[in-house]
Ligand SMILES: [Zn+2]
């Protein structure tokens with residue numbers, strides 16, 4: 001996968017984008033559809049792809065899973081950037097906001 005940022009995607013504005021499926025015997029016994037890719041034909045690169053069984057969430061966890069829960073990676077109370085090594089239960093060094101994974105009873 002080659003697109004992670006706004007600027008990565010911006011490079012392909014106006015290009016010819018196609019969505020293609022691959023049957024790959026590495027992934028299945030029968031060569032059935034195993035991978036779907038969104039490609040830029042102009043550049044010849046895959047912008048985004050998923051293999052059978054993939055969930056998009058896994059690609060969001062490229063840095064810290066706790067930090068990724070917060071929009072823009074900042075503290076929701078004071079907007080200070082959350083450290084990359086934050087772990088569940090750590091608190092903001094600026095305002096004391098506790099960072100944690102969503103609890104089932106939060107709703
Ligand atoms: Zn392109």
Ligand SMILES: [Zn+2]
Nearest residue numbers: 075078092095
């Ligand atoms: Zn804070």
